[in-house]
Amino acid sequence: MVAASIIAASTSSLAVAYQISPNPNYGDIVIFSDDEAENYLTPFENFGFLIVASSATLRNYGDLQNHGYLWVGDDWGGADIENHGSLINHGLVVFGRGNDHIYGGGLISNSGRFVGDINKSGHDTIEASALDNSGLFDVNSQVIINGEVTNSGDFINHELHVGTFVNTGSFQNPFATSNADGYSYTQFYGETVNNGEIEFMFIDIHGGSLKGTGTLVGNVNIGSSATVIPGSSPGTLSIDGDLHSSGNYVFEIAGVNSGQYDVLDIDGNAFFTGGNFKFEFIDGYLPSPGDHWDFLVADSLNGFDTVGFTFAGLGDGLGIDFHNEGGKISLTVITAVPEPETYAMLLAGLGLMGFMACRRKLKEAA
Template sequence: MKTVNITSLLAAVFGSFLVASEASAAFVDLPTARNTPGCGRANSVLIRCGGVANSTNDPLYIPTGTLKADGTYNFPSSLSLINQVDTNFLSGSGATYYSGKFSDYVFIDSTTNSVVIGSRLFFGTRPDGLRNVAEANDIFRYGYSGFSVQAGWTRLSDSDLRLYSVASSNKGLGQGADVYDPNVVDFRSDINASEGNPLSGLYLIRTNATAFKVINNAIEIRQGGEEGQSVLSVKLSGYAPTKLEAGILSGEKINTYGGTYANDMNISGGLNVSYGNTQFNGAVVANSSAVITTTPQTKVTFNGEFNQRVGAQLGGGGVFEFNGGYSAGNSPGAVTIDGDVVFGTANETLVEIGGLIQGTDYDHLTVNGNLTFGGILKLSFINGYSGNAGDSFDLFDFTSSSGAFAQIVALNPLQNGLSWNYDATSGVLSVISVTPVPEPSELGMLLCGLGLAGLMARRKK
């Protein structure tokens, strides 16, 4: 059955907290095999966790807030909405014609500071006005291998259809006994427009991830064919958790909030620090196509070496902090950071100088925000440059600044008689002439010469 994506509306609500009056949400662990813990029990006979018709006693049900005047509920109190995408889709023809909207959600769970991904399906009116006989028995979510997984459901309106069962299995209704698959979470329900159940509840997956991305075929909506129909399915792109182990590829977009990442990585796509303080302890290279943003009230901290290549965009309303080394450009180059920047006390900022042309012969950093200086400024003279008195280099431009480099170190010397002078208020480095200090042997000879000259002068009197 061919799937055609009609519209996709992306709505991002960063840092918003949608508060309800209920207690924190409760999720159930999914069993990894029969007779293992899960489904809220110490020993689960089956892989699949089942719900009950009464939500008050349903082990899969996560309480929401009080019913509002418009007939809807708040999200559970521990969940704060971060991203939402609504996708309208059509598929098939005739009696199997689908017309629906799939809503994909990402939340922060305040009890664990981890990613929660939500699914909600609605079968609407067919575009041709005829009766919509679409049905969905399974909603599969992919991309969970390597993560802990807990699941549950909640209602956003009184008409929400409950979650019948959930399992880590790719065996849909009518497809045989469940077989454990760590990559998949299967929500089983009976969403059916013709039977008066067109709207699912909000089906939720909580993981131990602190970052998420959009992947192809993240979602599969499947009709089980339990009444003799053909098994039909629709596949959509959607959200999935990620560990950032392989960095970020060009064209890929990652959202993260909190979390610490230990591995070295190359960033060629988009990284959005959506919430809290995200830390990278390995070496990071932001390539020319990289786009790294920090939303207001957030910070991204790089504790390993960080290289910002020419073209890499760093911006947003948060803070960039460098503690393990910072270098700009492609040896050398000019780069910009839109936002506040902190060079930590342990940071070493490397600047390469090989001539007088900014961004071509020497490194330059523009900070459209406050630049806090700290740590060591390392100067590396390259391409045979050894200095000329009067040369100057505008290394840093900034909206405002504070702090100071604790030390400035030249990795290789200028030619004799020259030294450098750094003006912290302007970020300009200058080459100046200095009077050479005689070597001890030269000083001794000079004193002897002065003494002999004095003796001869006295004899002339």
């Protein structure tokens, strides 16, 4: 195996950036304190140890693939990886105890282990244009992703800022079961697609959309600018906790059988203060009188009379009857009954028709 250690000047003002080598690396590459190193290779593959020591900087403009061990920072201070290309981890990435940073707007992909020091006193920051995790991502850091996070593995973090979060794995807050305040999953815009499990003490969706067939573990708040779309054309979205909502919901219905319509299943209490429920009949399905769906289930239901309802695809002459039985809300298609005003107009019209017929008969008799 080939080993390489690189030593540079002792101060950053004298440091000259250089290409890390050899490639591939099966030994040790150490970027010492105050040193600056670069990678332009596509790919650069590390099967050994790549260590970015405290106060050092590694700039990546190529495709940096780690199959071995990548250490960022140390016990004496933080380090920086300026990522303008792709940082792909199949091995182990570890943050030290200092203030470590990965930034630069590149891509991060993890199928291995991406972990931080849980005993650290510093605060890390990870920034990227997109992040794809199919392994273990467990970093007590501020994570800022300007584009999309796709998670099919285990994602553990307490401060995520993201445009779109697509989850088919597990997303947890390490403090979700503690009594500490302020640990929440918060969304002001964008989209969360959860087909796995998201667990936080508080899940606050102030804006944007929330959709999927997964489970939200924690107390959920849906703001007035947010839209919830249970299921995945269609399916069931579950909440293991209480729901407080002033937002909007879209339920898709493609039939009367289980799995053909959306369901919001709440293992807790539901509190509504306004908002709107829209029901869309999709895939060519035409409802008939007597069709029935249990679309919302909760331990208890409060404020449901403050919610508005709209329907798309409900045929002419049909109406909807809502029924609440112990927290289970169902809707049934019925034949619409004309309002009293409609009856009055109908009778007036019939009377006018009779009067005109009588006048015609009188004229003919004359």
